[in-house]
Amino acid sequence: HIxxxxxxxxxxxxxxxxxxxxxxxxxxxxxxxxxxxxxxxxKTYGESKWLAKEGCQHVTRKSCNLxxxxxxxxxxYYARVTAMSARGQTATMISHRFGLMQxxxxxxxxxxxxxxxxxxxMIIHPTSTPIHAEDGHQLTLEDIFQDLLYRLELRDNHTYxxxxxxxxxxxxxxxxxxxTEFLGNIMIIAPYYSKESAPYMCRVKTLPDxxxx
Amino acid sequence: GxxxxxxxxxxxxxxxxxxxxxxxxxxxxxxxxxxxTSVRLLRxxxxxxxxxxxxCYFIRSLLKFYLKTVFKNYYNKTTExxxxxxxxxxxxxxxVIISKLQPSEENEMFSIIESAHRQFLHFQGAFKQLDxxxxxxxxxxxxxxxxxxxxxxxx
Numbered sequence: 001h002i003x004x005x006x007x008x009x010x011x012x013x014x015x016x017x018x019x020x021x022x023x024x025x026x027x028x029x030x031x032x033x034x035x036x037x038x039x040x041x042x043k044t045y046g047e048s049k050w051l052a053k054e055g056c057q058h059v060t061r062k063s064c065n066l067x068x069x070x071x072x073x074x075x076x077y078y079a080r081v082t083a084m085s086a087r088g089q090t091a092t093m094i095s096h097r098f099g100l101m102q103x104x105x106x107x108x109x110x111x112x113x114x115x116x117x118x119x120x121x122m123i124i125h126p127t128s129t130p131i132h133a134e135d136g137h138q139l140t141l142e143d144i145f146q147d148l149l150y151r152l153e154l155r156d157n158h159t160y161x162x163x164x165x166x167x168x169x170x171x172x173x174x175x176x177x178x179x180t181e182f183l184g185n186i187m188i189i190a191p192y193y194s195k196e197s198a199p200y201m202c203r204v205k206t207l208p209d210x211x212x213x
Numbered sequence: 214g215x216x217x218x219x220x221x222x223x224x225x226x227x228x229x230x231x232x233x234x235x236x237x238x239x240x241x242x243x244x245x246x247x248x249x250t251s252v253r254l255l256r257x258x259x260x261x262x263x264x265x266x267x268x269c270y271f272i273r274s275l276l277k278f279y280l281k282t283v284f285k286n287y288y289n290k291t292t293e294x295x296x297x298x299x300x301x302x303x304x305x306x307x308x309v310i311i312s313k314l315q316p317s318e319e320n321e322m323f324s325i326i327e328s329a330h331r332q333f334l335h336f337q338g339a340f341k342q343l344d345x346x347x348x349x350x351x352x353x354x355x356x357x358x359x360x361x362x363x364x365x366x367x368x
Binding site for chain 1: 229252
């Protein structure tokens, strides 16, 4: 049921997802006030029944975590928000059709950058997700995106730039000048779904060469 | 390079990622037109019931239906919605896939062909239960479901 012009109380109902953490967000409309309350429902595409999201009923905040309810990689989902103003106005607005694989974005990786005398080692830590396999174990991004790879870049403060790329999680940039500052950029890429994370950045300085004294 | 392996059928020369990118650009526009969120044409039960051996016959029927019924009758809408370029990419690649599918028609394949056709008829039946425009819009909007299913056969 859509009340009067829904956008008067409610706008931009959408899923915001990164690393499969799925948050429904919305904005208030020009006609809403601070005591307007919101209730969230969700369902799988193709089902007729809407399900109320516990914890997001008659709330004043404008977001709701639907990660648990929308955790099947092979499904598509809808959510809808009903706004109720103190003066008894109601409005309902539905989200776009949400599919995890295509709609989630990828966060920067977690990386340990280790400077040595003539090299910098980079260790990329696996990224767990809230998605579980059928046997219950938690899946990492690598489990989910079969073609996932890492793109690494190391720059000094001038023009010197090195690139490495691959599926493994340990890399080492070698042949560097001791006692020099470098900036590392490390990104996750999932080519098939055209996904690319923002870079993780680390600033490191190679160690002084003890033989140079 | 990569190819589709629908049962014993092999299809090379089609980049599934290109199809996904083409659909991705029209997805929100088309799906926003589908106001019936309670009906899904390519239901899980249909797709899960298609065995590997049946997949070649099933995809052939489905893609033919998309070309001859869905794309053909949705064409005018694509100009209205300004999604013609993506739509052409999808259409052309479906034609290539169908042209390269060579399912065996031997007698012992009869029960497999029959079973694959039954699954297709479930899809077609759901399509026919809807008003034509709504059915066309829903079928186009469900191409991410179709492409996701096709991915399983892409190696």
